[in-house]
Structure formats: C-alpha cells, structure tokens
Amino acid sequence: MPRKLAAGNWKMNGLRANLTELIKLEEKHADADVDILICPPATLIDRCQDTPFDIGGQDCHAAIGGAHTGDLSADMLADAGASYVLTGHSERRTDHGETDEMIAAKTQAAYDAGLIAVICIGETLAEREGGTTLDVIDTQLAGSIPDEADNENTVIAYEPVWAIGTGKVPTLDQIAEVHGHIRARLQQRFSDANEMRIIYGGSVKPSNAAEIFSVANVDGALVGGASLKAADFSPIITALENA
Ligand code: 13P
Numbered sequence: 238m239p240r241k242l243a244a245g246n247w248k249m250n251g252l253r254a255n256l257t258e259l260i261k262l263e264e265k266h267a268d269a270d271v272d273i274l275i276c277p278p279a280t281l282i283d284r285c286q287d288t289p290f291d292i293g294g295q296d297c298h299a300a301i302g303g304a305h306t307g308d309l310s311a312d313m314l315a316d317a318g319a320s321y322v323l324t325g326h327s328e329r330r331t332d333h334g335e336t337d338e339m340i341a342a343k344t345q346a347a348y349d350a351g352l353i354a355v356i357c358i359g360e361t362l363a364e365r366e367g368g369t370t371l372d373v374i375d376t377q378l379a380g381s382i383p384d385e386a387d388n389e390n391t392v393i394a395y396e397p398v399w400a401i402g403t404g405k406v407p408t409l410d411q412i413a414e415v416h417g418h419i420r421a422r423l424q425q426r427f428s429d430a431n432e433m434r435i436i437y438g439g440s441v442k443p444s445n446a447a448e449i450f451s452v453a454n455v456d457g458a459l460v461g462g463a464s465l466k467a468a469d470f471s472p473i474i475t476a477l478e479n480a
Pocket of ligand 1: 246326396400401402403404438439440441459460461462463
C-alpha cells in the first residue's frame with residue numbers, strides 16, 4: 238500500500254497572517270502517519286519551512302531559467318523549500334492554456350529539480366456527460382506523465398473539473414471506476430504502479446472525506462477550499478489516517 242497523502246492546494250489564497258492555520262494544524266498533526274502536503278502561494282513557501290509538513294509549489298516553468306517574466310522554475314521552488322509541485326492543475330490548463338505536452342515538460346523539470354510532481358488530470362462536465370471520461374483520462378495520462386515517473390517522484394491527482402469548487406462530488410462508484418482505470422493504465426507502463434499514489438480532488442470536505450477514502454485505489458486527497466482552515470483540513474487528515 239502506498240503511503241497516504243493529504244494535500245492542500247491554497248490556490249491564489251493566503252497572506253502571511255494565514256500561516257496561523259498551519260500552526261493550528263501542527264498542534265494536532267505534527268506526527269501524522271500520513272504525508273501532509275501544503276501548496277501555498279509561492280510567496281509563502283519560504284515562510285512555511287518551520288512547519289513539519291511537506292511544502293509544494295502550485296506550478297513551475299519547464300525551463301531552468303531565462304526570460305520568462307513572472308514565472309518560477311522548479312529549481313527556484315526547491316531552493317525556497319518546496320519538495321513537491323502541482324503540474325497540470327485544471328485551472329492552469331484553463332487559465333493558461335496548458336497542454337499535456339507542456340505539463341509533461343514541467344513535470345520533467347520538477348524531476349530534474351528533485352521535486353515530487355503531483356500531476357493533475359480530470360474530465361470536464363461536457364466530457365463526463367458525453368461519456369468520454371475514460372478516453373480523456375487516457376489521453377491526459379499518456380501525454381502528461383514522463384517516462385521517468387516512478388512511485389517516489391510522482392503522484393496522480395484525479396480532479397474532475399466539474400467537482401472543483403462546486404460542492405458536486407462524483408458518486409463513489411464513479412470515483413472507483415476512474416481510480417481503478419488510472420491504476421490499470423499505470424500498471425501497463427510502470428513496474429511500480431501499485432505503489433504510485435492516486436489521490437482524489439474536487440469538493441472534498443470533512444463530511445465526505447471518510448467515504449471517499451474508503452474507495453479502492455484512493456490514496457489520499459487534493460483539497461482546495463477546505464484546506465484553507467485548519468478546522469476543515471484537520472478532520473480530513475484524521476479521516477485519511479483512519480481509512
Ligand atoms: P476544491 O476542494 O475547492 O473543490 O478544489 C479542489 C482542487 O482544485 C484542489 O486542487
């Protein structure tokens with residue numbers, strides 16, 4: 238069984254004052270027996286170094302450096318104290334037109350910098366309703382995971398776009414189907430696929446976390462809104478520890 242992962246993606250939220258939420262989390266979860274990852278805005282990465290949690294960036298550029306105003310390289314994130322980075326989040330795919338090819342290049346840059354990449358995939362509502370979910374997942378998996386991926390440098394996050402920030406969650410059968418499908422595809426390509434973590438994201442809350450974590454091949458969660466407050470993220474972490 239892979240070690241479970243509770244990951245919080247703060248997105249474009251969080252000022253220095255919000256770091257008190259991490260202090261509250263630390264009081265309860267400093268010695269958790271699951272991995273805890275916080276992906277704050279990059280401005281806060283350096284200030285998170287005193288927490289016992291893993292810290293991640295939310296995106297990186299594919300290049301090591303150069304004339305890319307406003308971007309951050311994977312090396313810079315590592316230098317600031319990150320050990321993980323999200324790649325291919327649907328908000329990056331939508332807001333910045335990121336393609337699978339770009340995501341594969343960013344993920345490779347993450348590996349080169351010694352970061353663990355959390356590669357995000359997931360279908361839109363139109364794709365779900367059109368019955369093409371598994372085809373979309375196949376295309377994203379094939380296009381965005383570099384050949385160097387293994388269970389130590391890669392986590393796959395399944396985040397149905399229509400479940401992100403909407404309060405809508407797939408049924409447990411739907412989650413089981415997609416996570417099982419991802420596991421099977423990883424097994425076709427990677428010898429250590431059974432050890433690769435596949436985490437679910439999209440409207441995970443204290444009230445639904447335990448049932449989501451009971452689903453086969455769900456090795457944790459990537460949590461947006463409910464990761465911003467310790468009072469919400471803490472029971473999600475506890476549910477994962479008890480799963
Ligand atoms: P919410 O938990 O706010 O739905 O966001 C999920 C997400 O996009 C995490 O990356």
